[in-house]
Amino acid sequence: MPELPEVETIARGLRQTLVGQQVADVAVRWERIVASPSVDEFRTRLLGQTILSVGRRGKYLVFGLSADTLIIHLRMTGQLLCAGGHTSAPAVACDDPHAHLVLRFTSGAALCYRDVRKFGRFWLVADPAEVLGSLGPEPLDPGLTAERFHAMLLARRRRLKDLLLDQTFLAGLGNIYVDEALWKARLHPRRLGSTLAEEESARLRDAMCAVLRRAIAARGTTLRDYRDAFNTPGSNQDGLAVYGRAGEPCLRCGAAITRDIVAGRGTHICPVCQGE
DNA sequence: ACACCCTCCTGGAGGC
DNA sequence: TGCCTCCAGGAGGGTG
Numbered sequence: 149m150p151e152l153p154e155v156e157t158i159a160r161g162l163r164q165t166l167v168g169q170q171v172a173d174v175a176v177r178w179e180r181i182v183a184s185p186s187v188d189e190f191r192t193r194l195l196g197q198t199i200l201s202v203g204r205r206g207k208y209l210v211f212g213l214s215a216d217t218l219i220i221h222l223r224m225t226g227q228l229l230c231a232g233g234h235t236s237a238p239a240v241a242c243d244d245p246h247a248h249l250v251l252r253f254t255s256g257a258a259l260c261y262r263d264v265r266k267f268g269r270f271w272l273v274a275d276p277a278e279v280l281g282s283l284g285p286e287p288l289d290p291g292l293t294a295e296r297f298h299a300m301l302l303a304r305r306r307r308l309k310d311l312l313l314d315q316t317f318l319a320g321l322g323n324i325y326v327d328e329a330l331w332k333a334r335l336h337p338r339r340l341g342s343t344l345a346e347e348e349s350a351r352l353r354d355a356m357c358a359v360l361r362r363a364i365a366a367r368g369t370t371l372r373d374y375r376d377a378f379n380t381p382g383s384n385q386d387g388l389a390v391y392g393r394a395g396e397p398c399l400r401c402g403a404a405i406t407r408d409i410v411a412g413r414g415t416h417i418c419p420v421c422q423g424e
Numbered sequence: 425a426c427a428c429c430c431t432c433c434t435g436g437a438g439g440c
Numbered sequence: 441t442g443c444c445t446c447c448a449g450g451a452g453g454g455t456g
Contacts, residue, residue, distance in 0.1 A: 149449070180432090207450080223450050225434080246434095265433045267450070306426065315451080323449065372436090372448095412428075413449065 150222040152287065152320030153363035154374050154382065155204050158228055161377030162209070162259070163202040165230045169253040170198045178248035181261065183269040190272050194218070194251075206283045206319030210276060219271040219279045220261070225373045226268030231258040264373065283319040287356050298349040301341035308344075308352070309337035310411045321356070324369055324391045327416045329356040331390040336424040337410045337417060362387060390416035 150158070174191040176182055182190045193216060201212035209228065211218040220228065231242055242250045242260045249261040249270065261268070271279045285292045300318075304311060311317050312326040321329070330337050332355035335348060344352070368374055368382030371392065375381055385392075389399050394407035398418040408415050 151450095221450080223432095224448080263433095264435070265448095267433065269451095304425085310427085313450085414447090 149224050149322055149324070149371075150226065150368075150374055151207060151322035151325050152204075153325070153360055153366075153384065154368035154376075155207050155209060155222065155320075156364050157368045157376050157382065158222075159202050159204040159209055162228065162230065165257065165377070166199045166202055166211075166253075166259065168198065169255055169257060171195055171251055172254045173250075173252040175250040175252075176248070177250075178266055181248050181263070181266065181268060181270055182272075184271045184273065184278075190270070193272055205276075205280050206286070206315055207322070208280060208283075210280070216272050216274055217276045219273065219276060221269050222263070223265070223267035223269070225265045226261065226263040227373065227375050227379075228377055229260045229262060229375070229379055230377050231260050232256050282316050284315060284317045285319065287318055287320055287360060292353070294346070294350040294353055297353045298344070298346055301344050301349050301352075303342075305340055305342050307338050307411065308335060308341050309413070309415060311341045312356075313411060313413065320360070323413050323415075324371075324388070325356075325359055325363065327391045328359045328389055331416070331418060331422060332359055334421050336422045337415050338424055390418065392416070 171194050174194050176187050176191065179187045197213040197215055199211055199213060203210045207221060209220040242258055244262055246264050247260050247262045248266065251259040273279060308330060309326060312321050329352065333352040335352055363369060363384040366382055366384035366387060367376060369384040369388065370381035371385055390405050393405045394416060396405055397403065398405055398421055401418065401420045403418055403420040406417050406419055408417060
């Protein structure tokens with residue numbers, strides 16, 4: 149599932165190939181993929197616009213266009229694949245049955261949106277805040293100091309797992325990296341954020357940043373569906389400490405990793421290192 | 425304010 | 441082999 153490191157990797161790939169491209173054709177094959185505006189308006193407004201920038205906010209991809217902002221969320225299984233043009237990537241089949249939206253550019257290049265589960269969404273907006281306005285801070289923003297993070301945790305009486313998954317609290321973490329960060333910080337997912345000592349919240353912040361930086365360097369975690377813009381899997385799955393390792397030994401203490409449900413999500417914990 | 429459940433979707437895995 | 445049921449979980453919505 150694309151979380152911050154995967155979306156960052158995709159954004160970097162798309163930036164290389166898409167900046168300067170002008171939209172020549174918009175094909176929408178599954179209409180519910182377009183969240184806003186209507187599919188007709190989405191198509192007509194997008195035609196002729198040039199991509200000026202490609203960025204990321206939380207798990208959202210953000211394309212600065214000549215007149216609007218295009219925002220894409222990949223949710224569970226969404227893939228954005230570059231095709232044609234001067235890219236040397238393996239030919240991506242835009243006629244794939246799961247390719248629900250295809251942008252073609254005047255250069256001959258194309259951007260293919262593929263999504264087996266159809267949960268992903270596109271927005272075309274004049275003001276990005278319409279979609280991104282309620283997101284919390286970026287975990288890797290140097291402005292998110294240890295002091296500020298500690299104050300954020302103290303302000304709410306919620307379990308760490310719920311808080312870190314809540315995109316209005318912090319933008320970009322999903323189930324995999326929350327479990328990895330809590331393990332690294334030796335904190336139990338059910339622990340109330342408001343009970344953390346300064347030293348513990350600093351540990352959590354450092355763990356979160358380390359986990360994300362490592363995953364970005366590894367170009368993301370590919371468990372099944374994730375691919376970058378050139379259809380290449382990441383390699384961070386080889387570096388996971390707890391996610392998907394239920395029953396296997398903790399890399400720190402050797403105890404068996406458990407899998408539990410917290411906040412309605414599969415949650416991987418070392419019962420010894422992460423005492424409740 | 426917080427916890428819990430449902431919906432959106434599909435394919436893969438496990439049971440029988 | 442095949443059919444059926446469950447499960448994965450991001451986000452938004454509703455309810456208690």
